[in-house]
Amino acid sequence: MKNHATANDHEFPEWILGVIRCPNSGTCLSLASAQLLSLVEDRHGRSPMTNKIGRTISAIPTQALVSQDHRWLYPIIDGIPCLLPDEAIPLDFPFEFADPQDR
Template identity: 35%
Template sequence: MIDQELLALIRCPITNQPLKQASDDLVSRCNQGVTAGTLQDRGQRAVTEPIEQLLVTEDQQWGYPVRSEIPTLIPDWAIELAAMPAE
């Protein structure tokens, strides 16, 4: 779990929006894309590692994987959530 004080300070490097933890449902949907080989990051690379946690922008357009409790706030590693196929 991300420290709430840290979460209050960090912002999306693309939009400068605050970030919040994604729902378990959204993380599960992303991991289905990882398993299927269809989930890509902003840099057009396949996401191959399961997502433990995900931070999302307020508008739910971008997601940032959290690995070993460390947010990966690199713009090219962001997941464009709007581009994910609907359930």
């Protein structure tokens, strides 16, 4: 039986993903896919992205949690999700990145 979800080198107990919520939208959070993080990295390379309060993001995280509505990205730093509302990275990506069951 699998008890953990893996994000790169760090593991997160699955029950935590079922308990924590997006501080900005109140939706569930999940591990951001490599595809989404790659898109964020590409977008940041073309035009620097900012967090919720307008500070430029110095580097796109290699691990992150994403809100169920795919509007907010929360960096995972040293295996710890940063769930401060102001540190969230707003996303404006196409709906195809949303979980199909959420459509």
